[in-house]
Amino acid sequence: MPKKTSPINVDPRVRRTRRLLREALVSLILERDFASISIREITERAEVAYITFFRHYESLDVLLMEVLDEGLGELMTRIETLAKQSDTSNLETEGRLIFEYIGQKADLFRILFKSQSVTRVRKKVVRNIAAVFQKSCLPLARSGNQTTTAMLSNHIATSLLALIEWWLDNKMTPAPAQMGRVYKNLIIDSTVGVVSTVSAMS
Amino acid sequence: MPKKTSPINVDPRVRRTRRLLREALVSLILERDFASISIREITERAEVAYITFFRHYESLDVLLMEVLDEGLGELMTRIETLAKQSDTSNLETEGRLIFEYIGQKADLFRILFKSQSVTRVRKKVVRNIAAVFQKSCLPLARSGNQTTTAMLSNHIATSLLALIEWWLDNKMTPAPAQMGRVYKNLIIDSTVGVVSTVSAMS
DNA sequence: CCTTTTTGTTATACTATGTAACAATTGTAG
DNA sequence: CTACAATTGTTACATAGTATAACAAAAAGG
Numbered sequence: 001m002p003k004k005t006s007p008i009n010v011d012p013r014v015r016r017t018r019r020l021l022r023e024a025l026v027s028l029i030l031e032r033d034f035a036s037i038s039i040r041e042i043t044e045r046a047e048v049a050y051i052t053f054f055r056h057y058e059s060l061d062v063l064l065m066e067v068l069d070e071g072l073g074e075l076m077t078r079i080e081t082l083a084k085q086s087d088t089s090n091l092e093t094e095g096r097l098i099f100e101y102i103g104q105k106a107d108l109f110r111i112l113f114k115s116q117s118v119t120r121v122r123k124k125v126v127r128n129i130a131a132v133f134q135k136s137c138l139p140l141a142r143s144g145n146q147t148t149t150a151m152l153s154n155h156i157a158t159s160l161l162a163l164i165e166w167w168l169d170n171k172m173t174p175a176p177a178q179m180g181r182v183y184k185n186l187i188i189d190s191t192v193g194v195v196s197t198v199s200a201m202s
Numbered sequence: 203m204p205k206k207t208s209p210i211n212v213d214p215r216v217r218r219t220r221r222l223l224r225e226a227l228v229s230l231i232l233e234r235d236f237a238s239i240s241i242r243e244i245t246e247r248a249e250v251a252y253i254t255f256f257r258h259y260e261s262l263d264v265l266l267m268e269v270l271d272e273g274l275g276e277l278m279t280r281i282e283t284l285a286k287q288s289d290t291s292n293l294e295t296e297g298r299l300i301f302e303y304i305g306q307k308a309d310l311f312r313i314l315f316k317s318q319s320v321t322r323v324r325k326k327v328v329r330n331i332a333a334v335f336q337k338s339c340l341p342l343a344r345s346g347n348q349t350t351t352a353m354l355s356n357h358i359a360t361s362l363l364a365l366i367e368w369w370l371d372n373k374m375t376p377a378p379a380q381m382g383r384v385y386k387n388l389i390i391d392s393t394v395g396v397v398s399t400v401s402a403m404s
Numbered sequence: 405c406c407t408t409t410t411t412g413t414t415a416t417a418c419t420a421t422g423t424a425a426c427a428a429t430t431g432t433a434g
Numbered sequence: 435c436t437a438c439a440a441t442t443g444t445t446a447c448a449t450a451g452t453a454t455a456a457c458a459a460a461a462a463g464g
Contacts, residue, residue: 013410013461038451049412054453119321147376151368155388158364159357166356174349185399186357190392197387215430215441240420251443256422 018056020046022067029111034064068121071108075101079129079160083136091188096180102164103172113165122161129157137188148198152191159187220258222248224269227262231313236266270323273310277303281331281362285338293390298382304366305374315367324363331359339390350400354393361389 024046028037039060043050057063078101082094102109112122134153160183167179174182226248230239241262245252259265280303284296304311314323336355362385369381376384 011410011462017411039453040451050452051413051454052411055410114321119316147372150372151365151384152388154368155361155364158368159361162357162360162364163353166353166360170349170352182353182400185396186354186393190396191388193395194387194392198384213431213440219442241422242420252421253423253444254442257441 014056017046017048017052018066020048021053021056021063022070025063025067026107026111029064029114030107034114065121068108068112071105072112072125076128076132080132080136083133088184092180092184094180095183096176098183099164099167099176099179102167103176106168106172109164110168113168126154126157126161129160130154133157137192142195148195152195152198156187156191159191163187216258219248219250219254220268222250223255223258223265224272227265227269228309228313231266231316232309236316267323270310270314273307274314274327278330278334282334282338285335290386293386294382296382297385298378300385301366301369301378301381304369305378308370308374311366312370315370328356328359328363331362332356335359339394344397350397354397354400358389358393361393365389 021042024042025037028041028045037060039053040050042060042063043053053063057066075098078094078098082098085091085094112125130150130153133156134149137153137156163179163183163186167173223244226244227239230244230247239262241255242252244262244265245255255265259268277300280296280300284293284300287293287296314327332352332355335358336351339355339358365381365385365388369375
């Protein structure tokens with residue numbers, strides 16, 4: 001197995017520097033606007049030389065991407081198992097698990113939604129989630145129309161993200177168990193319920 | 203009637219300058235990223251002195267706000283009439299009118315969704331739309347729970363915006379008439395349908 | 405312990421923001 | 435038409451951030 005995929009052979013100084021820069025960006029972005037954060041400020045908080053930043057990242061956006069990728073990968077795998085559920089009770093349970101997970105990594109998701117100038121990242125996340133539902137969610141695939149399935153999976157993806165964002169803004173109430181029910185009823189069931197109606201379009 | 207609300211008494215040079223700056227920003231933002239656009243570039247394209255920008259706007263964001271406010275006001279009034287519809291056929295018709303209107307002012311809405319660093323503007327728009335539905339959409343108000351109505355109106359607002367964004371990205375197909383039906387079935391009816399189920403939460 | 409790699413220090417070029425003083429132009433009122 | 439007022443243009447300058455380079459210092463690895 002190749003060692004390049006899981007870089008454990010990295011110089012400890014490099015690991016330390018990159019970790020310090022990530023942590024500095026996270027702590028800053030939770031304080032104020034992403035747009036107002038400079039590379040100088042990040043390196044100062046990380047207690048690292050200014051030029052060191054450019055030895056690891058070509059831009060601020062790349063660092064932000066790395067920070068988000070830290071946790072979004074796990075979210076995607078959870079959403080995949082979510083999308084494959086067809087049983088009613090499992091659907092609700094998996095919905096609960098998603099919101100419990102988000103509650104644990106709340107800081108990370110606050111960054112995803114809060115940081116301005118990451119519309120691009122958000123769109124990418126929406127596309128990924130929509131693709132997962134388009135593949136895995138069987139009731140949607142049953143409607144022959146290509147445009148319809150694309151539109152409905154986009155609806156599910158954006159609705160899920162919007163629900164997560166609202167939940168974070170609403171101090172994470174109601175509890176995850178109730179949010180799991182909301183996910184099932186409001187997002188999945190109601191969308192699946194209109195497949196036959198909407199897919200009758202030309 | 204006060205003249206301050208509709209400033210017709212403005213110096214024609216001021217009107218001209220502000221119009222040139224708005225047009226320059228719009229043409230630039232449709233070409234590339236908002237983040238990469240500088241004030242210098244805007245003033246050059248507008249054929250206006252650099253310092254003149256600061257005589258009218260305190261920042262680039264303020265100019266962007268003015269550009270968006272040009273057209274979003276009309277959208278909001280249309281959405282208000284949309285939210286008040288309870289008749290089934292009217293719901294579909296008003297949905298069609300919304301998408302016809304968006305098709306006409308497509309450039310403006312592309313700016314709303316495309317321009318990075320306007321997450322703040324987007325959130326504000328969502329809040330405004332959600333407030334309209336929370337007030338006007340009677341079936342939602344029937345559920346006593348305050349949290350539920352806030353969540354559902356947020357769901358409608360974000361779903362509508364996401365559907366508009368998807369429609370613009372999809373080259374404005376299907377036609378507005380079909381999108382009107384989608385609006386009715388996917389966003390309104392399915393949301394109203396789960397009110398009783400979801401509002402049974404604590 | 406010696407070599408390699410990484411990091412820190414310092415200097416520099418470049419670009420953009422934002423302000424100020426003064427001249428030139430344009431609009432307006434008499 | 436003229437004189438006054440307001441706006442705009444020109445030039446200069448202070449500040450801040452990006453990005454790169456050369457060389458010294460420190461840390462990692464054999």
